[in-house]
Amino acid sequence: MSQRLATGGRLIDRSQPRSFTFNGKTLQGYAGDTLASALLGADQMLVGRSFKYHRPRGVVASGAEEPNALMNMGEGELFEPNQRATTTELFEGLIARSQNHWPSLDYDIGALNQLAAPFFSAGFYYKTFIHPRAAWKHLFEPFIRKSAGLGQAPKGADGDIYEHYYAHVDVLVIGGGIAGLRAAHAAASAGARVLVIEQSATWGGRAPVDDDFASEINALVAELAAMDDVQMRLRLMGAGVYDHGFVTGYERLRDHAPKPGAPRHRLWKIRAQQVVSCTGAIERPLSFAGNDRPGVMLASAMRDYVVNHAVAPGQRTVLVTNNDDGYRTVLCLLDHGLEVPLVIDARRNPEGTLAAKARARGVTIRDGYAAAGVRGTKRVTGIEICPIEGSGGAVDTVECDAVAMSGGWSPVVHFYSHCGGKLLWDEAGAFFYPDAAKPPLNQSGAGFVRCGGAANGALQGAEAAQCGGQAGAEAARALGLTAPVPSGPAPEPQAEAPLMPVWVMPLNADYHRRSHTWLDFQNDVKLSDVQLAAREGYESVEHTKRYTTLGMATDQGKLSNINGLAVLSDALDASIPQVGTTTFRPPYTPISLGSIAGEARGDTFQPLRRTPMHDWHEANGVHWEPVGHWRRPYAYPRSGETVEQAVHREVKNTREALGLLDASTLxxxxxxxxxxxxxxxxxxxxxxxxxxxxxxxxxxxxxxxxxxxxxxxxxxxxxxxxxxxxxxxxxxxxxxxxxxxxxxxxxxxxxxxxxxxxEYAQIAVVGPHARKLLEKLGGMDFSAENLPFMGWAEGQIGGFDTRVFRISFSGELSFEVAVPAAQGAAFWDRLVKEGADLGLMPYGTEALHILRAEKGFIMIGDETDGTVIPQDLGLHWAISKKKTDYLGKRAQERPHMTDPARWKLVGLETISGAVLPDGAYATAPGYNANDQRNTQGRVTSTYYSPTLERGIAMGLVLNGPDRMGEVLNFPGTNGQIYRARIVDPVFYDKEGAKQNV
The missing domain is CATH 3.30.70.1400 (Aminomethyltransferase beta-barrel domains)
Structure with a gap:
């Protein structure tokens, strides 16, 4: 059984108990616990069920690599699925429920899937659901959709709030272990601005558990905290590294201490000239039958729980290892009064210092042996052993309630790889590590990411610490700073015997054992699945990944990828570097969708943009229209006036007297x-x-x-x-x-x-009296001779700094006046005041549209829909015949673009004077293959013209310009047929006399 030890616990505070519930049962832990350590301390070994076979699963790791202990957390608007128990800090009142089972965790009917395991091998869905075809829609697809997914989807809106944060630094250090702290200290001592981030709640990483660095860690933290140009953040995970030194970070602000109204998560957007990744390494599991039983755990995780949380995952623990590091767990367990009846070591005669210490303390070591299988169902009851070269026939069984497995370590090279850094294979350690000669490159072609410590392949504590300091100094020197080679105290490293790469136990395991040996715990990918994929021709590691779903779970293969890659390379009789590795993609671990959105939710999902005159419009009865992120005045209805009546009034007044338009959104x-x-x-x-x-x-x-x-x-x-x-x-x-x-x-x-x-407010002064109003304010010469149509000038108008453009979108005399945004409201007020005796009225976007349609001016988004070219709109005059090239020129020369049967822009006027329905299609004789009426055109813009006192429209019609005077039929949604004549699209002042006054 697992239990809380009476003493110890580096991170917990026994004076602060914390109550929480798991599947409705109230349990207790302490401040400093994770949910996983609290569950283990309460002897809750079974924490979930696997995805495909619903096998019982327990905690296997102690960090972000955990694949099994995923929880539904919280209730109501604070509910969130798939939260890792190993990284969730315990707080009072925490509510957690296990996932992927029915009707209960202990008794799950889905476990019957294990009986059908021979039919659920790799790629079974590709082979099974093809025939009969008709069954897909009505049988297979509904069943698969219902079965897919982990956890429960939230049913309501997220009640938490999130935010974004921006930072610019010289050096970003990802990882706050001993290597990361030394890297940060070296860079900061050279004068660099440094940000050092650590995903957990404490500094030091693994060093306080495995090595004697406690005093140095405390000293480094104190020194760095006292430096002005150093920022230090706990609970801030590096999420991804992108081009040009852009890095995202994921900070958990309130997961450990929920507080209503305070941000829960923060997404950091960091610009760093140099990035130092000191993210450590992840221990690999070993592959043997039953390695997924609750109670089978990574050896390093087991000592984490013992040292950090005073939790013993078992009273009698058997270690299965292929390297010396696993013996650290043996010594740790013995130091805390726990029993280790046996060590199963795949190597012959391990002679390392740590193994010798274990022997000296009476531990039995069976060298040259393997785990043949684990006994137990919902918890470990024993382990079977056999020779490492065997096929799995057990020669002995040892009673135990926990199994620690140690298969070697894999450096966390994700951040080096996110932006194109290349990797090398280390045969002795059986891991990939960064190729320093091929780092990620910045825009100037220089490397901007380097690794330190275990992330660089320096797995021993003293070596890792020294490597981290060197990486920090190199980052500083890359910035042109002077950084001496750092030095610091370090204990003597332990002499370790070589690791023996073992990818399956025993080496010649029979099919029964291989089909019960798990590589990807969450997705239920077995060793036999990868071998089957190789036999069926999936030789690419990327293809195998997708065929078997290996490494596609929420842990993204942190425990499974190297083992799966090794099994694939063995099946293909190729070397691991030859087969290659899968692509590392950000984020490093899943981050909340809320943090990605940040403040962009609810009313701020699409921030409202206001012009400087927004308040004036609001105070004068405006009817708003959304235009992108802007709110533009649609019209200004007066008392007792409909919006439509207001629009007509605004059009007529602009044509006859003086109109004012807020054009700041242009x-x-x-x-x-x-x-x-x-x-x-x-x-x-x-x-x-x-x-x-x-x-x-x-x-x-x-x-x-x-x-x-x-x-x-x-x-x-x-x-x-x-x-x-x-x-x-x-x-x-x-x-x-x-x-x-x-x-x-x-x-x-x-x-x-x-x-x-x-930066500018822009106001259109439009109508026959436009020049009079500006001349009334004074300051510039607005005559046609001095400021002709399509000219512009700068100067002061009525004391305001302005730039005046003589352009028109209405066909009237028009001046668009730009002023600094801060002067926009005052200038508008001045125009309104001075223009009162000239008949000034503001007009909105609908009047603007009618004015431009009367003149035959096109509107992007109305006359265009993403398939229209300028030639369709009769705009040949705006296409240069002198230029040899412009964007789109060659595309417009394709046969489809030059087809004479393309629809062209024309004007349309109904025989009755009514307004055509917007978007209506003109019918043509006959029916198409879908038994629908053929069409020969469509309405793009349609309005009632107060100027002409009838409906006008513009549209795209087949051979339209050649069919002037022809009448087309446009069916309406009410069954009415509108008859409209093809006319010139310019309905008003075709010669342009009014705008050129």
């Missing part, structure tokens, strides 16, 4: 540099490099597939600078589009882009 991107003109020539279909300073030009922007993605006015500010105006919803997208091409394709062009959208 994208404003500054493009500057010697190659700015060349860059814009590639982005736009027409020439921008020939534009003169002080002038504006309308342009169309296409993606590489030739489809129209944005339009707007470009103003040339000076010889090397342009201001690009985009659609309101397109600013971020277009800016990202620019940066994508600059960084990935035209990286050597001298161009810099800045999104200035929110």
């Amino acid at each position: 994208g404003k991107i500054l493009v500057t540099g010697p190659d700015a003109g060349k860059f814009l020539d590639m982005l736009y279909t027409n020439m921008m490099s020939s534009l003169k300073p002080g002038r504006c030009r309308y342009g169309l922007m296409c993606n590489e597939n030739g489809f129209l993605m944005d339009d707007g006015v470009v103003a040339r500010l000076d010889e090397n600078s342009f201001l690009v105006h985009t659609t309101s919803g397109g600013a971020e997208h277009i800016h990202a589009h620019m940066e994508d091409w600059l960084q990935c394709e035209w990286w050597d062009w001298q161009v810099h882009t800045v999104n200035l959208t929110e």
Whole structure:
């Protein structure tokens, strides 16, 4: 049985008991316990069931590599599945329930799956669910969907809150063991800004359990904490390393001490010039029949529970090992008054110092032997032994209630590999370690990630500590700092005998034992499954992984990958380096979805963007319209007036007198540099490099597939600078589009882009009295001679700093005035006040749309849908015939793009004067293969025109420009057929006289 020891426990505080419940049963632990140590202390060996066969499973590890002890945690809005008991710190009132069983943990009907194990071998689903085809939809798929998944899905919204945090440092040290602390100290002593993070709640890593480093650890922590340029964070796990020194971290703020209203998790976004990974190593299990029984545990985990938590996983423990490190567990158990009746060592005559110490204390060592099988069902009752070269026939049985297994150590190379670092294979230690000659490279081509300590293959304590200090000094020197070779006290290393690589016990195990030997505990992948995959032709390790699901569980193969890789290489008669390893991908362990979202939830899921005039609109009865993240005025209804009536009033007033539009949401991107003109020539279909300073030009922007993605006015500010105006919803997208091409394709062009959208308020002063209003404020010459159409000028208007663009989206005399955002509200107020006697009225987006439709101006998102090219819209005039290339040009020359049968833009007016339904299709004779009416066009924009006092529309129609005057039928949703005539898309002032006044 497992139990709490009467004394000891490095991390627990016996004066602070903690009550918790497991499957409804109240148990007790202490402050400093993990849920796993508290369960073991209460003799709860069975903690869950495996995924496929529902086999009884117990705690096997003590850290993030744990595959078995996954819990449903909490209740209601605080419920969360798949939480590792080994990394969950115990707190008062913790509620945990085991997973993957019914009706109970002890009596699970799913365990009957074990009887069908011969039919559930690797890839059985690919072979089983193919025939009969009709059974997939109605039988197989519903059953698989119901069976899939671990734990229970939360039923309500998450009640916790989360946040993001940003940090910029010179050196990031991942791992707070002795190696990481020495690395941080070396880098900080050289003058670097250092952040050192540790995923657990204490500093030191394994060193306090396995080595005599306690005093040095305390001293290093104290020194680092006193340094101004050093940050130290516990419970902060390195999650992933990405390009350009970007690293994510996952901080657990309140898992150990829940507090309503306080953030639970924090996602760190770290920029580091150098990264030092001191993440240690993970002990590998051994592969023998029954190695998944509750009570079979990693040897290092067993001594963790004894030393850190005063918990004995068993009273009589048998060690199964192939290396000397396992003997540390033997000595640890003996030191705490526990019995070790036998050590099963696969090697012949192990002569290491640790083995000798165990013999001196009376421990029986059966060298050259293997574990043939483990007895027991829901807990260990004994172990069978046989010669290591045998096939599994037991020659002896030893009674015990726990088995410690030690198969060697695998350095945690994940962070070195995330960003492209290469690995080497160490034959003596049977592990992959970082290839220092091929590190991850930063943008300048230099290595920016290095490993220290056990993560670099230095597995002994003294060697690991020294390696960590060297890695920190190297990181500092890579930054140009002076860092001497660090030195520090270290105990003499233990003389250890070589490890014997053993990937199956016994070496010639028969099929029965191989089919009961587990590689991936969570996904129930057996040794025989990997061998079957090799026989069936899955020679690639990546293919084998997916065929067997090896390493695809929530632990991502931390315990299973090396053993599975070795079994595969043996089955293929190839070396392990030749077969290779699977890809390490972030995050290192699963992180909460809430931490990824951060504050972006509820009302802040999509932050509301407001223009500087937002409060004025709100105070003046605005009817809002969402436009991307913005809220734009749709109309300004007056008392007793409908929204539609308000829109019509605003249109007529703008045409007849004076309108005011908040156009601040338009994208404003500054493009500057010697190659700015060349860059814009590639982005736009027409020439921008020939534009003169002080002038504006309308342009169309296409993606590489030739489809129209944005339009707007470009103003040339000076010889090397342009201001690009985009659609309101397109600013971020277009800016990202620019940066994508600059960084990935035209990286050597001298161009810099800045999104200035929110830096300026922009107000359109529109209508016959527009010039009068601006002249009334004074400060500039607004005459057509001084500021012609498509020109711009800078100056002061009424004391405000302005940039005035003579452009029009309404067809009226129009000035778009940009002022610094801080002056936007005041300038708007001034315009409203001074324009009262000129008939000024603000107008919203719907009036804007009607005004532009009357003029036949296109709207991105209305006349375009991702499949429209400029030629479809009659915009040939905006496509340069001089340019040899622009984005989308060659795509537009494909046969489908030049097909004369493409739908083209036309105007539409109903015979009755009614308004066409938005999106309605024009029918054509006949039916298609789906028995639906053929179509020959569709409505893209449709409005009632107060100016023309009838419905107007724009649409794309087959051969439309060649069919002027023809009448088409547009069925409505109410069964009504609308008859509309094809007309010119410009309904108002075709000559443009009004905008050129």
